[in-house]
Amino acid sequence: MAAWLCGGAIYHETGYGSDHPLAIARAGLVEDLCRALGWLDETCFVESPVASHAELTRYHEPVYVEAVRRVSDSGLASAEDRTRFGLGTRENPIFPRLYPRAATACGGSIEAARRVLDGGVAFNPGGGTHHGMPARAHGFCYFNDPVLAVLTLLDAGLDRVLYVDLDAHHCDGVQLAFRAEPRVRTISIHEAGRWPGTGAASDRGGGEARNLPVPAGFNDSELDHLMAHAVMPLATEFEPEAVVVTVGADALAGDPLSGLALSNRALWRAVRGLRDLTPRTIVLGGGGYNPWTLGRCWTGLWGMLRGHAPPVPLPPAARALLAGLDCELVDDEDRAPEWLSTLADPPADGPVRAEVAALVEMVTGG
Secondary structure (H helix, E strand, C coil), rough: CEEEEEHHHHHHHHCEEEEECCCCCCCHHHHHHHCCCCCCCCCCEEEEECCCCHCCCCCCCHHHHHHHHHHHEEEECHHHHHHHHCCCCCCCCCCCCCCHHHHHHHHHHHHHHHHHHHHHHEECCCCCCCCCCCCCCCCEEEECHHHHHHHHHHCCCCCCEEEECCCCCCCHHHHHCCCCCCCEEEEEECCCCCCCCCCCCCCCCCCCCEEEECCCCCCHHHHHHHHHHHHHHCCCCHHHHCEEEEECCCHHHHCCCCCEECCCCHHHHHHHHHHHHCEEEEECCCCCCCCHHHHHHHHHHHHHHHHHCCCCCCCCCHHHHCCCCCCCCCCCCHCCCHHCCCCCCCCCCCCCHHHHHHHHHHHHCC
């Protein structure tokens, strides 16, 4: 199966300023690690284009797109920008090259959708901005690239697109975008009680949404259980022609902004199962605020998609990249030694708790 990774030089620049959870190495780190492992060359690397105004306004309001461009160029946000558009807040700050960075995330996901129309899998680690609203920045997200990826598939003539979100936070922006769209089914596994506070198990999002809010400490056995008994049956029933998956690394143990406890192995298994459902798969990044767990997870994810086994131990160039990272949100004593020497986490198996098992009937029942 053909596979492409969408990246870009802009991801090697620090975004969001100095005092923000996303001011860490993320998509650029993944690209560097993949190259250090010999897993990325010009046959499979795609330079993410910057989404055009026309492409962005396929979903976002033109006045909002222009506002993002304006504050990015000027470096200033007015009181109206903050109240009307959510721009220039602590959550969604203004920083140099904000507009091209956000538009590149969208361009990568749109290009990923175009690449897989004839079959294959495309991975855009810089994507997954699933909270973006039509005319408002929301939850660190300025635009909504998953929505634009799905719309690209629909515009090309596909009739059924499955969207699965494995981020620790509910995909409120994506669910809202497709609330009245029977051609799209959204399935989200996210931490119960975590911001943005949406995505209750009873929430069907107008018909095709399915939500599985899981408790803190969510482990590998529990994810395997939900994938086998809820997500895959719901996916198979829908008979998708393509699947789009957001793989937030904030669902991993060690992430400072969630309470979930997955290993990256469990996320890789989940994505593998979804990939095998259809001839067309788009994989997106998403949240993740620990650069070591994120970099290792998404690098290993690309390896899985390409059929590469994680080397043990990592070669010196990859270890050097991991050793050179820093993150103010992760204390020194909480940094596991294996974060510097391996890609695959130890398994995080455990009991399937009653509240997790109960979600199966809640989302698959009538």
